[in-house]
Amino acid sequence: MAGLNPAFERLQGNYLFAEVRRRVDAQAQADPSADIISMGIGDVSQPLVPAVLDALRKAVDEMGDAATFRGYGPEQGYAFLREAVVRHDFAPRGVALSPDEIFISDGAKCDIGNIQELFAPGAVVALTDPVYPVYLDSNLMAGRGAGPDGIILLPCVAENNFAPALPGRRPDIIYLCCPNNPTGTALSRDELARWVDYARREEAVILFDAAYEAFISDPAVPHSIYEIPGALDVALEFRSFSKTAGFTGLRCAYAVIPHGVRGRASDGSLRPLHPMWARRQSTKYNGCPYIVQRAAEAVYTPEAQSALADVLAVYRRNAQAIRRTLAGCGLRVFGGEHSPYVWVKTPDGMLSWDFFDMLLRRAGVVCTPGQGFGPSGEGYARFTAFASEEHTARAMERLSSLF
Numbered sequence: 369m370a371g372l373n374p375a376f377e378r379l380q381g382n383y384l385f386a387e388v389r390r391r392v393d394a395q396a397q398a399d400p401s402a403d404i405i406s407m408g409i410g411d412v413s414q415p416l417v418p419a420v421l422d423a424l425r426k427a428v429d430e431m432g433d434a435a436t437f438r439g440y441g442p443e444q445g446y447a448f449l450r451e452a453v454v455r456h457d458f459a460p461r462g463v464a465l466s467p468d469e470i471f472i473s474d475g476a477k478c479d480i481g482n483i484q485e486l487f488a489p490g491a492v493v494a495l496t497d498p499v500y501p502v503y504l505d506s507n508l509m510a511g512r513g514a515g516p517d518g519i520i521l522l523p524c525v526a527e528n529n530f531a532p533a534l535p536g537r538r539p540d541i542i543y544l545c546c547p548n549n550p551t552g553t554a555l556s557r558d559e560l561a562r563w564v565d566y567a568r569r570e571e572a573v574i575l576f577d578a579a580y581e582a583f584i585s586d587p588a589v590p591h592s593i594y595e596i597p598g599a600l601d602v603a604l605e606f607r608s609f610s611k612t613a614g615f616t617g618l619r620c621a622y623a624v625i626p627h628g629v630r631g632r633a634s635d636g637s638l639r640p641l642h643p644m645w646a647r648r649q650s651t652k653y654n655g656c657p658y659i660v661q662r663a664a665e666a667v668y669t670p671e672a673q674s675a676l677a678d679v680l681a682v683y684r685r686n687a688q689a690i691r692r693t694l695a696g697c698g699l700r701v702f703g704g705e706h707s708p709y710v711w712v713k714t715p716d717g718m719l720s721w722d723f724f725d726m727l728l729r730r731a732g733v734v735c736t737p738g739q740g741f742g743p744s745g746e747g748y749a750r751f752t753a754f755a756s757e758e759h760t761a762r763a764m765e766r767l768s769s770l771f
């Protein structure tokens with residue numbers, strides 16, 4: 369028989385959400401009348417806005433007419449969308465990118481999972497802990513982290529204000545997620561600048577995940593790592609229409625690969641990552657659907673922007689309600705101001721899974737145990753603001769009578 373990739377044996381299984389589901393199903397069986405409200409999974413609940421739907425329908429019609437039909441598109445994405453991205457997401461913030469530094473895709477998860485292919489098999493990876501599991505698992509699958517030296521964990525806990533300290537030894541690749549999933553917290557401009565300076569000094573590359581950028585509510589928090597001087601030489605940025613515009617089912621995202629970001633080739637020379645990513649994508653990917661890219665382009669219209677502001681306001685109110693309620697219960701709450709996630713310290717040193725079970729059994733409310741995101745998540749739980757306002761209000765009512 370064919371030998372199998374041994375790296376998969378070191379993965380934790382799809383442990384976290386499978387285990388959450390198992391426990392929720394068991395509770396629903398034990399108490400069929402329980403009205404269980406999920407504040408666990410990070411998926412949006414509000415529908416696509418009308419301007420996006422109109423663009424989608426129009427593009428669908430184009431596909432049915434020989435004069436406007438589109439087959440294979442450019443692997444990197446259509447110029448109309450790459451130009452819109454640069455014009456709306458970066459130029460207003462003083463970031464000078466060219467459209468050919470933007471790579472459109474069908475998801476930030478795939479981009480973030482695939483980008484590690486550009487780096488040496490022995491590259492040392494630094495991850496914040498707790499962490500979005502994709503960063504860790506995609507590197508484990510590639511065989512990194514097998515030895516004790518492979519992966520550096522940077523604890524993010526209440527004691528350091530969820531801002532990771534610089535690593536004690538040099539990493540090649542640094543993953544930063546800001547605003548953060550799962551902690552819901554954001555790094556300040558100074559904290560980000562410290563990382564950019566560090567990466568420049570140590571010749572490391574920062575992989576910056578800004579999937580929740582739209583949730584930032586404080587003008588002092590940067591939306592892009594490229595707002596930090598020098599970042600265009602050391603950072604790649606990942607963005608998505610998923611959480612900002614409800615595209616979790618429609619699928620569209622982009623990666624920014626600036627021409628200036630380089631790594632060391634086997635002959636010791638410095639080479640840009642941009643042509644490598646272009647080569648990788650054109651080999652393994654055939655592009656995001658035309659109709660979806662038209663829908664994404666419409667996200668930038670004034671009509672869509674104003675409708676999306678209302679959607680965002682729903683999630684913000686939910687996050688505020690979660691923060692207020694849990695704080696009122698005497699719990700320590702973090703995040704939720706620049707993100708749809710509220711990160712809560714469990715009471716009296718309770719373990720994450722015990723806290724999860726208690727809320728499920730006694731209130732029919734599902735959170736995500738922090739421990740599932742890494743060892744430093746133990747003693748915390750994540751609540752999402754993505755449920756409907758009605759469900760969020762009902763869940764909060766139950767929790768406030770629980771404590």
Ligand SMILES: *Cc1c(COP(=O)(O)O)cnc(C)c1O
Binds near residue numbers: 475545611
């Ligand atoms: C939801 C999410 C994404 C976006 O993933 P898509 O594949 O674009 O839907 C990226 N990073 C983090 C941390 C996320 O939570």
